[in-house]
Amino acid sequence: MTDRMNLFNSNETKAQFILSLLPITLFFPIGIGYTGIVLFLVALLLGGHYGDRWQAIKDSPMFLPVMGLLVVTCGAGLFLDRPVGFWKAFMHYQIYLFLLVFISVGAGRWQQRALNVFFAGAVLAATLFYLSRLQLLPNWTLFQNYIDYAGNKSILLGILLGIAGGWMLNEICAKRDHKLLRIVAFLYIAAALLFLAKTRTGSLIFVFGCALVVLRYMTFSWRSVLLLIGTVAVIGVAWQTASGFRERLVGTAHDIKAFVDGGKVSADGIRLEMYRLTSEIIEEHPIVGSGIGTWAVKYPEKAKGLESESMATPHNDYLLYTAEIGVIGVAALLWIWLTQLIVAVRIGGENGVRLFTIGVAIMFGGLVNAILRDALFGIAFMVLLAIPLAGINRHAYRKHDNHYGDMS
Template sequence: MMQSLRAIPATILPKNTINIRLAIVCLASASIGLSMALISIAKLLLVLFGFAALLFLRRTPATDKPLAGLYTPIAVLTVLFAFAISMLWTVAPTADAWGSIAKYGKLILIVLMMLLIHDRREAMYALGAFLLAQVFLLASSWMLFFHLPVPWATSNMALKEYAVFSSYLDQGIMAAVLGAVCWHLRELAPGRFGRHVAVFIAVAASLNVLFVLGGRSGHVVAIALLSLAIMWQLPRKYRAGIVLLPFVLVLLLFFSSTKVRERLTMVKTEVESYVAQTQIRTSSGIRLGLWVSAAQIIGEHPVAGAGIGSWSTEYNRIQRAKNPAHQDIPGNGNPHQEYLQWGVQLGIPGLLLLAGLMLSVLRDSLKMETPYARAAQSALAALAVACLFNSIIYDALIGDFFCVLIGLLLALGLSKATGPVIAAPQREQPT
């Protein structure tokens, strides 16, 4: 059975040819995490071709209803409708409202990836493009760490923080997800040494997050994904230990990783300073202040929120009431926490909508074979954890990363193989 599973790519990849639709899907998969210019071009092409496919392309009976019976597309469209209808009561300037609509519009990428990928052969091509780009990004970060020349690195954090195109926050989260995807899909890697290469990439990505990059969000995401991976390898009777496992990993990393120890110590110091009001202009202090203001806004608008794009307007209003000399923050800002961001704009229903979107992805992933399901659930878990500390979906690049990847993994796991269907082996240990 293990040999059969490894043979999947060899049996489905050579068939047919790559057409313009699949080329655009592969471009979108490869672009995420690279330069914003490339991401923007790929997104535009994906959106244009996606809507063209809906309107003009002839569909076969097998692809006539590609999204039938799935919860994620319904959840995405419901979320976008809720944000759009909130323009009727938003307190934000029109420019801010439309700007936020555009930012959340990236959620449609999830649906478009599921719509444009017709079978598992195409999904494997797209996954290959994603992995090649992410491995290039990972290798570039390691090269920066070893002080090798990386002339394509454009980040202002390249030399000191080893981020290639964006920030160490984004790159840390992406590397953690890359490691999880390679680990859970390692049996699908083609070639005699494919499985070993996949495991090597998973280990290299995890080490890069925990020992090279300094992003605290990346550290937390990596610890969460490692905990999930270990839990899934354990017999069922030991899985309750998942509650303690993250704390054990944090303790081990505290004494083994200088990066993790420094960042954890910094969080402790910054939080203590914020509580004592001796120093609030720190990374943690600023976040805590923003979260308090966001909670206040939700309390004032619990039923429908203050409307799309309202965070900056409402935050400035609250701060001016406390201090007339307050310097307004620019429009289209965010409280560095996705859950609170949705609560500010849509009230308590917004929090439920975000939870419903994530639960829809989870529910659809439960229909997949084990390796695909675990890869998709790991990406979803990474998103859920990262949203605790940043406005991940709202932000550019990292939001595109998750939308394209989740759509790709759902398409991969839910699509039919072009050859014989091969069930993934169940790796459960006897109870």
């Protein structure tokens, strides 16, 4: 670990402190989160050490992949079509620059605090879902997404609970202290997600995250057997009793079959129609794409008269990237995402599990939602990615993990 990192750890900066509190803002209206980010940026600018922060960014294993996507998008902006709304669309492609800014603060005690704050936010969110179900939650704007399903923000709440559930199971498996309390918190969040939060994405991320954690800690011991049985039991009970969770998954399977057979899909299956028409756009310029921001122009022409005509994105980042910046662009995106997984495997430990599970969550989320195209999702993931990634030096993965891997 460099002296630069030791400097950050010996005396926590205001930027680190503010960053450690950002996870709880993700569970409330987006304006609260943006206010926190502005405060973080102001503290970062006033804190100085610009050379050290720039070096921390360059030392990160995420630097080269993120710069690769920046180069590809700049090239697309220079040589491909630039429709009305180009600059807004262009900025969405640079969401990972926020991650580089976040990790510029270096490693430190703030990471463990941020993790605790995220868990506290998840427990609070679960409580708000319970209160809403009991009709005890005030009808305030602050709580509106817990009372009524409201699109992407409601989906994000489910995704956050799904990630928190996987990370909490990781804590249960890795730590001996306060195990009963951790188990109760895990079940409390899982029940709110599977029974009350109206999102297939969050539920599936929870299942995938738990499965990854179980596989990571699985050994030939009675504790591993109990862990496996317990996790399967939670998912099994949810399948039998959480009718909304079960119906959404079964409905998705039926929509896929109907779409393949040429039949009519439900309103929830409209994504399949969008995927088909977006694939037609991709066929026009598969290698370099049609240009940043062109999907919003081309898609309404192809979907004229259909229910999906007014959609802002294809709800699939892989297809969106391929349509606008081609195979080259989606390769740059996969470079970023696969780097996250490779780094997670190399650093190992609790931190590696956290990074791997959120990496898988992003890659899966990109299949069914505009995870990066929508800043609501993108910023949230960048904040959470900063927790395991800050302070990691691409030249010394293992050395870093030995010192900070468990953020203890």
